[in-house]
């Protein structure tokens with residue numbers, strides 16, 4: 704599908720790792736509307752519709768952006784309900800957050816020794832203004848699984864990106 708130069712420039716503003724997805728969404732919308740060419744207005748309309756959360760803070764008040772990292776091994780047996788409920792209800796390690804705090808990431812470490820964490824934290828920081836990462840309780844505690852031997856390494860890999868770390872979620 705043909706794109707105007709302005710439309711292409713507008714697409715470049717979308718974070719790189721979701722740009723192809725955004726492009727497909729724009730072209731889908733263009734087809735739905737029956738327009739032969741992608742214009743800058745169509746890109747903006749799609750971005751507001753699908754990627755509005757990323758833009759919200761630029762215009763308005765800054766809310767606290769939170770992510771949770773959890774153990775890849777434990778995720779095989781745990782869907783994460785405890786972490787998510789604790790955040791939703793602002794309990795235990797999430798008590799300090801107000802109602803406008805947003806959970807913008809919930810991901811596993813990627814396996815020993817936490818190879819995925821640094822990369823995803825960087826993306827969330829750059830593109831979504833991440834403030835704080837919680838290390839899930841499964842990383843910290845001995846239980847059915849041993850506590851993580853790489854916890855300090857994971858913590859440092861987050862802090863070096865300028866993001867605060869809180870140890871714990873729902874225990």
Ligand code: SF4
Nearest residue numbers: 774775812815817851
């Ligand atoms: S690095 Fe730690 S948190 Fe990640 S899978 Fe290994 S033990 Fe679990």
